[in-house]
Amino acid sequence: MKKxxxxxxxxxxxxxxxxxxVSKATAARVLGGYGAVSDKVHADVMAAAKALDYRPNELAxxxxxxxSGIIGVVVGDIENPFFSLAVRGISDAAxxxxxxxxxxxxxxxxxxxxxxxxxxxxxRVDGLIVTPAESRDISHLRDIYRSGRxxxxxxxxxxxxxxxxxxxxxxxxxMRATRILVEAGHREIxxxxxxxxxxxxxxxxxxxxxxxxxxxxxxxxxxCHDAGIADPKRHVHLGATSPEETCRIATKLLSPSDRPTxxxxxxxxxxxxxxxxxxxxxxxxxxxISLITFHDADWTSVTxxxxxxxxxxxYSLGKSVAExxxxxxxGDTRPAERLVLPTSIIERGxxxxxxxxxxETAG
Amino acid sequence: MKKxxxxxxxxxxxxxxxxxxVSKATAARVLGGYGAVSDKVHADVMAAAKALDYRPNELAxxxxxxxSGIIGVVVGDIENPFFSLAVRGISDAAxxxxxxxxxxxxxxxxxxxxxxxxxxxxxRVDGLIVTPAESRDISHLRDIYRSGRxxxxxxxxxxxxxxxxxxxxxxxxxMRATRILVEAGHREIxxxxxxxxxxxxxxxxxxxxxxxxxxxxxxxxxxCHDAGIADPKRHVHLGATSPEETCRIATKLLSPSDRPTxxxxxxxxxxxxxxxxxxxxxxxxxxxISLITFHDADWTSVTxxxxxxxxxxxYSLGKSVAExxxxxxxGDTRPAERLVLPTSIIERGxxxxxxxxxxETAG
DNA sequence: GTGAAAGCGCTAACAA
DNA sequence: TTGTTAGCGCTTTCAC
Numbered sequence: 104m105k106k107x108x109x110x111x112x113x114x115x116x117x118x119x120x121x122x123x124x125v126s127k128a129t130a131a132r133v134l135g136g137y138g139a140v141s142d143k144v145h146a147d148v149m150a151a152a153k154a155l156d157y158r159p160n161e162l163a164x165x166x167x168x169x170x171s172g173i174i175g176v177v178v179g180d181i182e183n184p185f186f187s188l189a190v191r192g193i194s195d196a197a198x199x200x201x202x203x204x205x206x207x208x209x210x211x212x213x214x215x216x217x218x219x220x221x222x223x224x225x226x227r228v229d230g231l232i233v234t235p236a237e238s239r240d241i242s243h244l245r246d247i248y249r250s251g252r253x254x255x256x257x258x259x260x261x262x263x264x265x266x267x268x269x270x271x272x273x274x275x276x277x278m279r280a281t282r283i284l285v286e287a288g289h290r291e292i293x294x295x296x297x298x299x300x301x302x303x304x305x306x307x308x309x310x311x312x313x314x315x316x317x318x319x320x321x322x323x324x325x326x327c328h329d330a331g332i333a334d335p336k337r338h339v340h341l342g343a344t345s346p347e348e349t350c351r352i353a354t355k356l357l358s359p360s361d362r363p364t365x366x367x368x369x370x371x372x373x374x375x376x377x378x379x380x381x382x383x384x385x386x387x388x389x390x391x392i393s394l395i396t397f398h399d400a401d402w403t404s405v406t407x408x409x410x411x412x413x414x415x416x417x418y419s420l421g422k423s424v425a426e427x428x429x430x431x432x433x434g435d436t437r438p439a440e441r442l443v444l445p446t447s448i449i450e451r452g453x454x455x456x457x458x459x460x461x462x463e464t465a466g
Numbered sequence: 467m468k469k470x471x472x473x474x475x476x477x478x479x480x481x482x483x484x485x486x487x488v489s490k491a492t493a494a495r496v497l498g499g500y501g502a503v504s505d506k507v508h509a510d511v512m513a514a515a516k517a518l519d520y521r522p523n524e525l526a527x528x529x530x531x532x533x534s535g536i537i538g539v540v541v542g543d544i545e546n547p548f549f550s551l552a553v554r555g556i557s558d559a560a561x562x563x564x565x566x567x568x569x570x571x572x573x574x575x576x577x578x579x580x581x582x583x584x585x586x587x588x589x590r591v592d593g594l595i596v597t598p599a600e601s602r603d604i605s606h607l608r609d610i611y612r613s614g615r616x617x618x619x620x621x622x623x624x625x626x627x628x629x630x631x632x633x634x635x636x637x638x639x640x641m642r643a644t645r646i647l648v649e650a651g652h653r654e655i656x657x658x659x660x661x662x663x664x665x666x667x668x669x670x671x672x673x674x675x676x677x678x679x680x681x682x683x684x685x686x687x688x689x690c691h692d693a694g695i696a697d698p699k700r701h702v703h704l705g706a707t708s709p710e711e712t713c714r715i716a717t718k719l720l721s722p723s724d725r726p727t728x729x730x731x732x733x734x735x736x737x738x739x740x741x742x743x744x745x746x747x748x749x750x751x752x753x754x755i756s757l758i759t760f761h762d763a764d765w766t767s768v769t770x771x772x773x774x775x776x777x778x779x780x781y782s783l784g785k786s787v788a789e790x791x792x793x794x795x796x797g798d799t800r801p802a803e804r805l806v807l808p809t810s811i812i813e814r815g816x817x818x819x820x821x822x823x824x825x826e827t828a829g
Numbered sequence: 830g831t832g833a834a835a836g837c838g839c840t841a842a843c844a845a
Numbered sequence: 846t847t848g849t850t851a852g853c854g855c856t857t858t859c860a861c
Binding site for chain 3: 488489490491492495501502503504507526529530531532
């Protein structure tokens with residue numbers, strides 16, 4: 104045995120063919136599992152392949168076929184549990200259909216996202232799933248389309264790009280979450296999001312180029328408005344892009360001077376950081392401040408009190424978008440589909456009445 | 467502008483060459499950034515490439531060069547924050563050196579790990595970083611070596627495989643953690659790990675094929691033994707492979723009959739699940755039970771009390787192993803290096819004296 | 830500095 | 846059923 108190539112050139116179809124005393128084409132047929140071959144030849148070639156320890160060169164294979172069996176995925180931040188869970192959904196669906204997944208991280212930076220897309224197209228992935236960081240600059244996404252490979256969007260829709268898209272009902276669930284706060288008596292509700300623009304100052308929705316975030320803010324503002332809260336815009340805080348930034352924002356937000364009575368956090372990383380600051384400041388949830396966060400992350404159920412969360416069907420989000428893409432890869436030509444998955448709110452213990460202090464000062 | 471290929475064949479070097487009225491070789495030279503070309507020709511070719519919207523076919527490129535500029539990474543579970551953080555370390559180091567990363571998940575299943583390795587070799591990655599799920603079956607890892615591509619091991623060493631390896635001082639830190647518990651007066655200390663063998667029954671260390679886990683258990687047992695604790699082996703619990711299994715194990719463990727006074731959890735996922743069960747059972751940390759977990763995960767600092775943890779340099783672990791691998795890719799031929807990074811323990815509030823009850827029943 | 834031609838490992842017509 | 850012959854898009858001698 105072990106005639107193995109120590110470190111020289113790897114063994115090719117030709118080598119196997121020679122060893123099995125058949126033509127290159129015949130060897131390729133059994134090795135590649137296509138065409139028809141007699142049982143004897145099949146056995147001979149397999150034996151030769153085993154003896155030589157043949158490994159197919161996937162590169163050469165996909166160069167001739169034009170398919171790679173790979174789905175490229177570009178997400179904002181793989182360290183965010185939201186995305187890791189979605190990626191597992193994608194991976195499971197991909198594996199079930201015989202595809203592999205290459206993962207790239209954009210860090211929510213448009214330039215990195217562009218580079219990743221370029222790389223993946225260069226590697227000739229069969230299709231792409233992207234969580235677009237912006238809706239302004241989507242030239243690279245149009246390029247994908249023009250390259251003839253299917254593209255599907257995850258979690259964030261792009262009105263101008265008519266491709267398969269799976270999102271959740273962000274606007275609606277943001278309204279429901281805000282309503283819970285309003286109905287508990289809150290009038291000073293802050294919304295904190297990672298998306299940044301104009302140095303963190305929120306003016307209006309046209310600044311926000313991430314559809315999911317825009318919809319959430321939209322829902323938040325709508326409910327605040329309906330509740331007769333004056334100028335709710337001033338309570339929207341942008342730029343919680345890192346734990347450090349979030350800490351800075353939360354510390355400022357929670358200083359006694361102009362403290363809101365409730366906070367809505369746009370993702371679990373932000374929610375966690377805010378909760379840490381609340382703890383550090385010696386404040387109590389929900390007595391001093393109420394908190395709701397998007398994403399039913401691990402930590403939200405083990406704090407005291409446990410945190411009320413917006414529970415998105417994250418795994419399904421990934422699974423569905425992958426399934427949609429795979430259908431395209433298999434030749435589906437139906438018009439682009441826009442799936443909106445329903446979300447729910449898990450009420451735990453982090454919402455209460457606003458503290459009396461605020462009633463006094465408000466009066 | 468936008469002469470773009472609507473969805474037909476993509477534009478190749480030949481196309482650009484024709485457009486620029488030079489030979490294929492010349493066009494390839496400027497497009498590929500090698501060889502020498504006159505300024506004029508360079509400009510012409512670039513102009514033609516832009517006009518035609520040329521995109522290099524990375525596949526063809528790496529087929530001829532034999533290099534792909536890609537590092538393949540196979541980890542146990544990307545949803546485990548330990549691995550996502552390590553992967554960020556790898557990605558950062560890779561990007562800094564101009565490499566890209568493709569990620570595969572083994573789910574800690576040896577067969578999946580093998581398939582992933584096979585795929586990555588087939589895709590002709592330049593090198594691999596693997597977190598081997600087992601030390602018994604490493605034929606696929608030897609294959610990597612034989613294929614001539616460098617391999618580096620992350621977090622788990624393999625005595626029989628002499629390749630670059632980066633681990634932490636698991637044995638030592640497990641001893642320190644156990645000692646904290648012993649010195650607080652605990653005599654009934656449980657160790658819970660994800661590794662499974664023989665249906666969860668722990669007999670001896672030869673069952674454990676994951677080096678990091680074996681070392682931890684080794685350290686744990688050594689300190690227990692030194693403390694004069696009788697038969698500490700009975701306190702080692704295997705098989706916490708999923709939240710469900712961990713919940714089952716923890717529930718059994720925490721039933722009043724034979725409850726330990728302290729628990730050491732082998733990763734943060736296990737620690738979290740145990741903490742949830744403790745909460746659900748209405749027990750109090752550290753009054754009723756003390757807890758230490760490996761990995762300084764998010765949630766450990768926001769619980770009441772916050773959890774004492776083993777703080778591994780996870781990001782550095784990833785960064786270092788990638789740097790080692792990249793050195794090989796750049797031609798380093800020094801003998802394989804085995805780096806062992808130091809860890810520390812962050813003492814928070816989850817360790818206290820054993821409850822009186824245990825003293826009574828022990829007497 | 831530039832071009833012609835060979836070849837990477839594989840698949841895909843087309844013949845036999 | 847099997848073999849022959851072209852390529853896929855790129856890099857890389859080796860001449861000019």
